[in-house]
Amino acid sequence: MIVKLTTLRQKYGAVRPVLTERSRRVWAASEAIALGHGGIGVVERATGISRSTISRGIRELASGDTLEADRTRRRGGGRARAEIKDATLAVDLDSLVEPTTSGDPESPLRWTSKSVRRLATELQALGHDVSYHLVGTLLHDAGYALQANRKTREGTLHPDRDAQCHYVNDQVQRVQRQHRPTISVDTKKKEL
Numbered sequence: 001m002i003v004k005l006t007t008l009r010q011k012y013g014a015v016r017p018v019l020t021e022r023s024r025r026v027w028a029a030s031e032a033i034a035l036g037h038g039g040i041g042v043v044e045r046a047t048g049i050s051r052s053t054i055s056r057g058i059r060e061l062a063s064g065d066t067l068e069a070d071r072t073r074r075r076g077g078g079r080a081r082a083e084i085k086d087a088t089l090a091v092d093l094d095s096l097v098e099p100t101t102s103g104d105p106e107s108p109l110r111w112t113s114k115s116v117r118r119l120a121t122e123l124q125a126l127g128h129d130v131s132y133h134l135v136g137t138l139l140h141d142a143g144y145a146l147q148a149n150r151k152t153r154e155g156t157l158h159p160d161r162d163a164q165c166h167y168v169n170d171q172v173q174r175v176q177r178q179h180r181p182t183i184s185v186d187t188k189k190k191e192l
Contacts, residue, residue, distance in 0.1 A: 004035065008046035022060075024049065029057025082134055089128050093138055096122050 008031060019027060028049045032039035040054050083090050096119055116139065120132040172182050 004042055005046045008043060012047045025053050025057035026060060027057075028054045029061050033058060033061070082130065083138065086128055089123070089130070090138065092123060092126050092128065093119065093135065094142075097139070097144075 011031075012027075015027065016024070028043050028047060032043045032054050035042055040051055040058075043049065043054055044051050097114065116132040116135040119139075120130050120135045123130045123135065175182050
């Protein structure tokens with residue numbers, strides 16, 4: 001028994017760096033099958049791979065199912081999208097963003113004054129399990145540009161900043177209704 005454990009540990013140590021989640025499970029299962037009765041326990045002790053994982057590998061080998069060469073999981077496998085698991089997430093995010101959204105929802109330009117970190121904190125307070133990365137992805141999918149104003153020099157924000165953005169948005173819509181192209185140019189005032 002000690003010889004089997006030592007041999008299995010050495011074999012597992014040699015192949016472990018190149019194994020995927022699935023190939024690790026299948027390798028452990030094949031070793032357990034080769035050992036016969038009690039093989040699952042021996043492989044578990046030698047490798048630290050759980051009994052349920054080894055048993056699952058044995059079932060996979062017995063079924064004969066194979067995967068496409070470039071896949072490690074079956075299609076549809078993996079974590080479900082957050083907005084599918086949490087049906088109210090998109091609605092709650094929209095309700096948090098909508099009061100601070102500037103511009104027409106059908107507009108090519110949509111922006112909000114809230115940061116993704118602040119929105120994530122507010123969604124967590126509502127009971128959602130989200131990160132600011134997920135909030136950024138959801139906003140991007142909803143058509144928001146994830147851009148922040150960055151000032152390289154100190155100065156006050158223009159008092160009519162929102163009015164300026166509305167003006168630019170109105171001009172873009174007017175030109176697009178005429179089926180003319182629009183471009184965005186970011187300019188800076190020259191400092192004296």
